[in-house]
Amino acid sequence: MFKDVTVGQYYPTDSIIHSLDPRTKINFTFLYIISLFLINNFTGYLVAFLFLVGIILLSKIPVMYVVRGIKALLFIILFTVVINLFITPGTPRFEFWIFTITEEGIALAVFMALRLIFLVTGTSLMTLSTSPIALTDGIEYLLKRVPIVKQYAHELAMMMTIALRFIPTLMEETDKIMKAQKARGADFESGNLFARAKNLIPLLVPLFISAFRRADELAVAMEARCYRGGENRTRMKELAYNKRDYAAYFITILMVVIIFLTRYSPI
Amino acid sequence: MAIELINLEHTFSEGTPFEHKALDKISLTIDTGNFIGLIGHTGSGKSTLIQHINGLIKPTGGTVVVDDLDLSHKDTKMAQIRRRVGLVFQYPEYQLFEETIEKDIAFGPTNLGFDKEEVSKRVVEAMESVGLDYNEYKDKSPFDLSGGQMRRVAIAGVIAMKPDVLILDEPTAGLDPRGRDEILEEIQTMHDKFKMTVILVSHSMEDIAKYADKIIVMYKGKVEFYDSPSSIFKESERLIEIGLAVPQVTELMKKLKAVDPLVDEGIFTVEAAKEEIMNMIRRRNNV
Amino acid sequence: MYYSKKGGERKDIMNNNIRKLTYTSLMIALVFICTVVIAIPSPLGGYINLGDAAIYISSYFLGPALGFLVGGFGSMMGDLYLGYVPYMIGTFVIKGTMGIVSGYLFKKDKFLLGILFGLIIMVLGYYVFEILLLQNVLSPLVNIPFNGIQGSIGSLVGYTLIQAIKKSKLVASI
Amino acid sequence: MKDVISIKDVTYRYIQDEEENTALNEVSLNIKEGEFLAIIGHNGSGKSTLSKLMNGILMPTSGDIKIFDLNTKDPENIWKIRQSAGMVFQNPDNQLVATIVEEDVAFGPENLGVSPKEIRQRVDWALDIVGMLDYKKQKPHQLSGGQKQRIAIAGILAMKPRCIILDEPTAMLDPSGRREVINTIKHLNKDEKMTIVHITHYMDEIVDADRVIVMEKGKIAMEGKPREIFSQVEKLTSLRLDVPQITELAFELSKEGIDIDSNILTVDEMVNQLWQSN
Ligand SMILES: Nc1ncnc2c1ncn2[C@@H]1O[C@H](COP(=O)(O)OP(=O)(O)OP(=O)(O)O)[C@@H](O)[C@H]1O
C-alpha cells in the first residue's frame, strides 16, 4: 500500500521546465516569492498570473496537479479572506448588523487570496517538476555558497539523500509491523484518542528499533566503502548550466523587473 | 477446522495505473489437522494468500471461510479470526517490543481478552513448546537474546494465542542448519500434539518434502498444483519451469529411472531414497 | 550511540561521525513517515499526525544539534509531501527549534520541561509564522486549537515511546 | 601464489556490560590470491567478526591481520585496505546509500576521489559484470532482493578491489535471488580472477569453493576442500551444520555396505557411481 511514495509529488514529463538545472528552478522560485510580496495592484497580479500560466503550460503538468496544493491550504486562505474583509478600515461599501465591509477590505482580501494562491501554485510547480534527488543536488550546490553553512553542505545533502533512500523501505516496514501486530490481536482502529495513541506503541517501538539497527548497519557499510566525509570526494555527475538555463535566468530577471515596474501602474 | 477459499481474488491498487492482480480465482479446501507446504516463485502470491486467511487483507473478489466463519462477512469480528488463525511473519523477531519476554508473549492472549491467570498459563505453555525455559527466560529482555532465541520468542507469541490454524512464512530464514531443524521439529511436535492445522511457507524443497503432507504450488497468482508431495515432485519439469526445484534425491531418482524404469520417482526423503536404491541394487544383482 | 547493548569495542578508526550521519538520516525518514502515514483521526476533524512524537524521540537519543536537523528536515519533507509548500521554511525553523530545545532540556534531565517547551514552541511558532504568511494576527488563531491537540498527542506518545525504547535496553545515548 | 590476506593468532573480544565476550580465539588463516574460500559455522561462531576484521572495521584485540602486507592496525593503511578488500553484507537494503542505482554504484569511487569520467566508466563496467546495466536508472526500492544485492556487489566492484568478502550475502534472498548472486560470485572468481571470501549457512553454495573453513565458538574447527569437509557428515552435524541431501544419501548408503564414495556432492556423480561400481 505504501510502496510507491514519491516525496514531493514529483510529476515526471519530458518538458523543458523539467530539464532545467535544479539551481535555476530554486533561484527562480525565490525570486518569484519575493516578487509576489512586491506586488501592490492588479496589473502586478496579472503579470504574475501570465508568467505562472506560461510555466504551467511549458511544464506539461496537468493543471489539476498544480492547483492541488491550494486544497491543502483552502481553509486558512478562506479564513484570511474573511478576516481581511471585515477588519480593514476605509470607505464602507456594505453594512449589515455590526459588520462593515470596506472597499479597501475587498481589495485587500482579493489581493491576499491571490498572493497565497500564486504562492502555493508557484512553489508546487517547482517540486512537481524537480525530482527530490535533483532538488537535493541543487540545494547542496547552493549551500556551498553560503558562509558558515558551507562546511556542512555535503553532510546535509548526504543526509537528505539517505533519508529519501530509506523512506520507501521504512514505509514498507511500517506496513509489515502493523500487520504482524494485528495478527497478534493488536487494534489500531478503535478507541478514543488516548487509547489509540497508546495502541501505537507496539508499532512504533519496533519501527524505531529497526531504524536504529539499519542506521548502524548502514554506517558500517558506508565505512567499508571508504566513506570519510566530503573532503577529497569527487562526484560522478557535476551540475552544469545549459543554454536553456541562461535563457531561464534572463526571463526570471525580466519578470522581477516587470513586476517591479507594475508598482507604478495606476490600477 | 477446515479452511475454504472460494474464488478468492486480490488485486492491489485496483483502478490505478499500478493495478496488479496478485491472486486470481483461487478455490481450495484445507482439511483440519493437515500440514500444508506452500511453495511458489517470488511474487507468486504466497504472502498475499496467507494474509487473507486471517483477515489482514480483504479479498477484492470471492471469500474465505474458516470453519463456519465467513471472513468477508460484515459481522465477523477480527478477534474471532485471530483466535483461530495464528500468523507468524518472516523475521518475526523484528516485531518484539516489550521489556520482558513474558510480557511480549502475553501481548497476543491479552488482546484476545483472556484473564491474567489464563494468559500466564498460556505463556508458560508457549515457551515450553518452543523450547525456552520459563523461569530462566521470563524476565529477560527479548533484545538480550541471540537471533534464534528471539525468533522462538516471537513464535511463542503467536502460539500463546492457541490458534487452531498456524501459518508460518519462512520461519527459518537466516538460521544455521541445526537451528532450522530445531524450529521445524518444534512445529511438527505442536502439530501432532494439538492437532493444529499448519501452513508452512518455505523456499526449501527439502524442508517442505520432509514435513508437509500436502503441498500447494502457486504460480503467478494461481494454484498450479495442490496434491501430495509424491505426486507433486513427480512434476519436476513443470516445477523447474515455474522457478522452483525438486529435492536433490528426487532429481536423482528421476535420473536413475532413465536407466532403470522400475525406480519410483515420487521419492523426496533421504530415507525413502536409500530404500529405493537398495531395492534397485538388489534387483540388478539378481539379474 | 551504538545499537546492540553496550556495543563492541571499536578502537577507533571507527569514525563516529558516520554513525551520527546515518542515525540522523534514518530519523529524518522516520519523522517524515510519522508525519504523513501514521495518523489518528482527530476530534476536530482531519488527522493528528505523530511527527512531533518522532522529533522528541530523536532529540532524546541524538541530542540537541542532531535533533535540530531531524526535526527541521523531517517535518519540512512532510510539508513538501502533503502540499504545504509555502510552510516549508517556517516548519524547518519551528520544528528544528523544537528539536534543539527539547534535546537540550532532555540532556539536562528535565524531561517533562523538554516536552512542554517543545509543545509551546510549536504552537507559538506556527502562530507567528502564519502572521507573516497571512499578514494579519487574527486568522492564524484558528489553527491554535488544532496545533494544541496535535502537539499534546505527539507529546504524550513521544513520552511513552521514549520510556518504552529506553526500557528495551537496546540503545544507549550518544 | 601470494597471500592476499594473512591472519595471525588473532583474538577478538567484544566488551558488553563490562563482561568480555571472546568472539574469536587465536585464529590463524592465510588466503591466497584468486582463491574462492567459503566459511561456514553455527550462529555466533564468529564468522561476521572475522570478516569485519579483514576489512579493518574491527581491530584485533591481539594478533595481526595483513591485507597485501598492509597491517590493519596502521591507520595510514586503512583506506588502501578497504579499497582492496571490499565487503558485502547480509541485508541488501542496509548497504545502498543513493536513490538511483548508478549513483549508488558511484558512491565508492566518489569516496576515493576518482575523476568523474573514470567513475562513469567504472560504474558501467561494474553494472555490466553483475548483469544490471539495464537497471542503472532505477530506484533501489523497486528492485528484488537478489537484484539489490547485485547492486551492492557492483558498488564494491567499482572500487576495483582485488578481494571481495561477502558476509551471508544470500541469507535474506529467495532461491532465484540466491542463484543470481551465487552465479555472480562464481563469475567474479573465475573470469575476473577475484579473490572471494564467502560466508554462508547454505551448504549447497560452497560445493564449488576451493577451500572451506568451518568455525566453531571462535575457532577454526575444520579446514579443507568441500569434498573432504562433506565426507565428515557426523562431525559437521555435531557442529550444528548439515550436508547436501545427496551427500547424506551417499553417507547412508555407504553405511549399508554399498560401495560408494561418501563424499559425493552432485546428483550426476551419484548416478555415475551407482552405475559404474555396482
Ligand atoms: N502492498 C502491495 N501493493 C502492490 N502490490 C503488492 C503489494 N504486496 C504485494 N504486491 C505484489 O503482489 C504480488 C504477490 O506478492 P506476495 O508478497 O504475495 O508474493 P510471495 O509469493 O509471498 O513472494 P516472496 O516469495 O517474495 O515472499 C507481487 O507481484 C507483489 O509485487
Ligand SMILES: Nc1ncnc2c1ncn2[C@@H]1O[C@H](COP(=O)(O)OP(=O)(O)OP(=O)(O)O)[C@@H](O)[C@H]1O
Ligand atoms: N556488537 C556486538 N557486541 C557484543 N557482542 C557481539 C557483537 N557482535 C557479535 N557479538 C558476539 O560475538 C560472537 C560472534 O558473533 P558473530 O556475529 O561474529 O557470529 P556469526 O558467526 O557471524 O553468527 P551468525 O551466523 O549468526 O551471523 C557471538 O557470541 C555474538 O554474540
Ligand SMILES: [Mg+2]
Ligand atoms: Mg512472501
Ligand SMILES: [Mg+2]
Ligand atoms: Mg554473521
